[in-house]
Amino acid sequence: MPAESVDHAAFEFVHAAGGAEEYRHRGNGLSVLLVPDDAAPVVAFQVTYRVGSRNEGAGLTGATHLLEHLMFKGSERFNRDLGTSVFQTLQAVGGQINATTWYDRTNYYALLPSEHLEKAVEIEADRMRGARVRDEDLASERTVVLNELDRGENEALRKLLHATYATAFQAHPYGHPVIGWRSDVETVTADGLRHFYDTYYWPQNATATVAGQFDRADALDVVDRHFGAIAAGPEEDPAAPEPLVHRALDAAVTREPEQRGERRVTVRQAGELGAVLLAYKAPAGLDEAADALDVLVQVLAAGKSSRLYRALTDRGLATSCSAYFPRLRDPGLFVAYATLAPDVTHETAEAELKAALAAVAADGVTDQELARARRQVVADEAFGRDGPYAVVAQLNEAVAVGDWTLFADYRDRVEAVTAADVQAAAAQILDDDRLTVGWYVPDVGQAL
């Protein structure tokens, strides 16, 4: 790992941690993360925008995701009419490219042979402010997304998750699916999407990440060459349309009122075997209890030594069970679920899940469990650096939560978590008044 930061006229060095370095563009504030690794002649380039379904209001649900699709329809210099669409250009050099949308962020990435890094940078810079977002492109892409939505609705567990989030969050936008409600996807206009784009797609709301085999100074040159002339945000660009939001972007997101009382939701669909999902209100991803909740997930659900595996899967009550705590920018959910084995009732699975969780809150975790969880996190962290795509994917989530050093310092912070921390975190969230219970009850026999 290079010991010194790069001295570059266009960038100021901000911080280094865990093999990553942060730079900020002096002109427009674009944040740039560099994670060099010479293991293979491959590089990953990613732009993360701090906009997701969290930023969508009524009537615009799914806008972030639909916009993500339209970003592949062409920009000023990269489009099908010119034979230079994103896919034509980058797949032709062997790049793997895609984009994803989530609650707090949208990311565009390319994994490609190192010598082609500049092409990926050039494309992302061009579509940061030059995306076309045209009516005719929306017309064909809308049906594509509706088919994507139908595919998701085919899956009972995804419907259950949507229903549970919608029940748990009554005001905050985490309550609607990232893909959006169907009627919004059917009716949103290109103007509406462009307005959304013009509010959020600016350097001041983005982080560019380069990981893999590359030269740091060269990479900063390339990023400056293509992104450097873009204005920081709409207020810096006289030609920019009126943005949707005039407050700080975070301040424009509705806060969820306190939940006081258990909620329940049932999803019915033709199918074979049911599922039970418990969702407890949980703190934001940067909360001081979040690391302990990550360890709690390991204790509950990582591997065959885990509490849930032993309590449910191993006893034949569930075909699978898991727990997860997606670290989000705003307070979210801590989820545990089980897919039922044949002839097991929802009541039985729910009681077992609750008992397993309650045992941690009441009695804590053993030293052995804590050591195992830490060791797994250490190994996950080492493997999380296996290949540049893994690196940018992890940084993407850390940027979305609000602090990229979550990735860099993760191992040290988890190693500092104590058994008392885990018990306290479990006790803090496992409150039945802040619980939403979701059941998937199959209409048996109709699937055939």
Add this chain to the structure above:
Amino acid sequence: MSDLHLAPRTTDTSAGPARLLLLPTGVRDVVSFRGSFQTAPDFGADDDILQDIVASVLDKGTQARDRFEIAQELEGRGAQVSFYSDGLRMGFSGRALRDDLAEVLAIVAEQVRQPALDADEIQKAVVRATAGVRRSLESTGAQASGALARRLYPPAHPNYALEPETELARLDGVTVEAVRAYHAAHVGSDGFTLAVVGDVSPATADAVADAFGGWPATGRTATFDAAAAPLPPGRVEVPMEDRRNLDVHLGHAVDLRRDSPDFLAAYAGVFALGGNFSGRLMQTVRDEQGLTYGIGAGLGGPSVEHDGHVRIQVTLSQENLARGVAATRAEVEGFVADGVSAEALRQTQTTLAGLHVVGLATTGGLAARLLVNAERGFALDYLDRYPDLVHELTTREVTEAVRRHLRPADLHEAVAGSLPT
């Protein structure tokens, strides 16, 4: 010659009964491994079902240690190991921190060679497999795929898929004794190959030899139909409730093996049709016409040992089913008639060569490529030569291979989901 240089960096050696492929990379602290061995199943006798059950209970304890002791040994080190059953072979893959590799491989060897095979665990595995089949009844993709396979292959072909009801009945008939007997008769060091990649050293060979030394081979031979036996081209529907998205699989059998002289030309041709977003199908049926979220084409299951098929998959919402299938068929017909253009081939060549390089960016990816290359009996330097072989393909070769192996009139059609009324 490409600049991958995997062959010169890989040690190809024997370690106990294993052919060991050892590749150090620049990654620090971590190692990925992947190994497999031939199991000689009799596909006409439902051995594949027994083999799947055996693979799923190998991690449920050994004769010396119960399943929780084993799990704690591995998980306490942050290691991961999983076992799989894949037609003519079984195998395992995993990861470990460098300093734990010898202990982890010793545990894997214990699991494979002396599994507990407890009656309770076998019964639970059967219940899980049964649940898996029942859950597949909820999946339009799984139902369309299975329906197509039944039109193309005889029951004793490795690519055949049982009717779900039949599979449930066969699972119901699985006995503890049969599972134990299968393990005793079929799990041995036949063709055992192991790829270990990452922060490895020459001492890794000693760890493999220590772990697997003395593991005998079974000497058995597999029994299966190598050739496809398609029905006349036709359409099959799998009606399902509450599934507004339908999966459509079009396909026909191909007289093509992985080591056929024109395999690479056919593979590149089908990739140009539907291998990725730049392929003709995505560019037209999705990007221009907006009829689908996902469409693609590929070769399904040809190996060096048996035939496979060409497959075109498309997902369609109910209201677009007829239009989407018609548009897909029209594009396939147009593609075969037009042949592969020089530009499409150039793009495909660069893409395939690039994907090859990118696929080698992780230790897990490298271990998988090294192993499958060895299973096919290909020389180690094939992985280094692959980009050049791809770039040497000509439009004429590819177009001829496409016209030989992709015949629109022979395409079967399997549709699963809530059919429009």
